[in-house]
Amino acid sequence: MAASFLKPKPAVHDLPLIDIGDLRHGDTARKRRIASELGEAAREIGFFRIHHRGIDPNLIEATYRIAQQFFALPDPAKQRYYIGRSPNHRGYVPFTEKGDYPDEVHRNYEAFDLGLDLPQDDPDFLSGNLVLGPNVWPDLAGFKETVSRYYTEIAALGRLVCGALERYLGLPPGALTDHMSRPISQLRLLHYVRTSQTTDRKSVNMGAHTDYECLTLLHTRNEGLQVMTQDNRWIDVPVDHSAYVVNIGDMLEVWSNGILKSTPHRVVNLNPERFSMPYFVAANHDTLIRPFPRLVRIGEQPKYEPFLAGAHL
Numbered sequence: 001m002a003a004s005f006l007k008p009k010p011a012v013h014d015l016p017l018i019d020i021g022d023l024r025h026g027d028t029a030r031k032r033r034i035a036s037e038l039g040e041a042a043r044e045i046g047f048f049r050i051h052h053r054g055i056d057p058n059l060i061e062a063t064y065r066i067a068q069q070f071f072a073l074p075d076p077a078k079q080r081y082y083i084g085r086s087p088n089h090r091g092y093v094p095f096t097e098k099g100d101y102p103d104e105v106h107r108n109y110e111a112f113d114l115g116l117d118l119p120q121d122d123p124d125f126l127s128g129n130l131v132l133g134p135n136v137w138p139d140l141a142g143f144k145e146t147v148s149r150y151y152t153e154i155a156a157l158g159r160l161v162c163g164a165l166e167r168y169l170g171l172p173p174g175a176l177t178d179h180m181s182r183p184i185s186q187l188r189l190l191h192y193v194r195t196s197q198t199t200d201r202k203s204v205n206m207g208a209h210t211d212y213e214c215l216t217l218l219h220t221r222n223e224g225l226q227v228m229t230q231d232n233r234w235i236d237v238p239v240d241h242s243a244y245v246v247n248i249g250d251m252l253e254v255w256s257n258g259i260l261k262s263t264p265h266r267v268v269n270l271n272p273e274r275f276s277m278p279y280f281v282a283a284n285h286d287t288l289i290r291p292f293p294r295l296v297r298i299g300e301q302p303k304y305e306p307f308l309a310g311a312h313l
């Protein structure tokens with residue numbers, strides 16, 4: 001039996017940084033090479049970084065700025081947009097919201113969640129599919145315009161990376177992305193705080209978890225994100241404003257029959273304030289996520305039970 005300690009240990013500098021610039025316009029050989037780099041990183045670690053050529057850094061900055069303005073509002077103003085009143089998980093998540101993860105010793109973040117912005121009279125929304133439908137928009141000049149623009153850009157980047165992973169997995173074009181026409185993908189604006197009284201350096205601000213969706217494209221301006229290695233060590237993800245941190249989520253692990261790995265991560269924030277913006281690339285609400293038959297070896301059973309993409313909402 002191969003001893004697990006003989007496996008190479010991913011270290012900080014081992015989180016690959018992949019330039020996906022040619023994924024849109026490069027020739028086929030170049031696109032194939034990038035897809036293979038992304039796929040190998042997704043298979044071995046489940047975490048990698050990409051240079052986000054294509055998204056205007058000013059737009060990223062403007063999105064942080066407007067998020068910061070929102071989080072700086074007095075509590076009663078933010079509570080007007082409380083997510084608990086939204087039928088489709090949109091709006092403000094206060095500091096007091098109960099955390100899902102057991103090791104969240106000092107859960108001290110607030111968030112604003114939004115998704116595909118469909119009108120009130122959208123037929124799916126009207127017929128009771130409450131996950132679809134309109135966003136909650138704060139009454140804050142520039143918020144809707146800026147954040148909508150960012151959502152559109154990041155959603156396109158998500159599709160691009162998914163398309164490359166289709167290629168890596170040897171699936172026909174559209175095998176994943178055709179199930180993302182009205183996805184339940186969410187953008188989360190996150191604001192962590194740490195008071196000077198919090199001296200416990202071990203405090204975990206967002207507990208260990210895997211992401212539920214296909215993949216996550218995260219931009220952050222502050223350190224704090226940690227990834228678990230195969231030998232159960234936490235390593236820090238470096239901060240690089242020109243890069244997105246990408247990780248595979250549970251949906252894609254199942255869809256790929258375990259070839260791509262959904263890896264645990266957590267946030268230990270040591271700064272007075274920390275901002276990040278994960279975008280969770282998901283499938284459509286009604287997509288049945290089950291291992292693609294061509295990714296199951298002949299004579300073997302699929303490694304996962306099927307589930308509906310929208311089931312956990």
Ligand SMILES: O=C(O)CCC(=O)C(=O)O
Pocket residue numbers: 188190206211218220224225265266267276277278
């Ligand atoms: O804030 C971060 O860096 C990570 C956030 C995260 O993992 C999540 O929201 O699922």
Ligand SMILES: [Fe+2]
Pocket residue numbers: 209210211216265
């Ligand atoms: Fe996460």
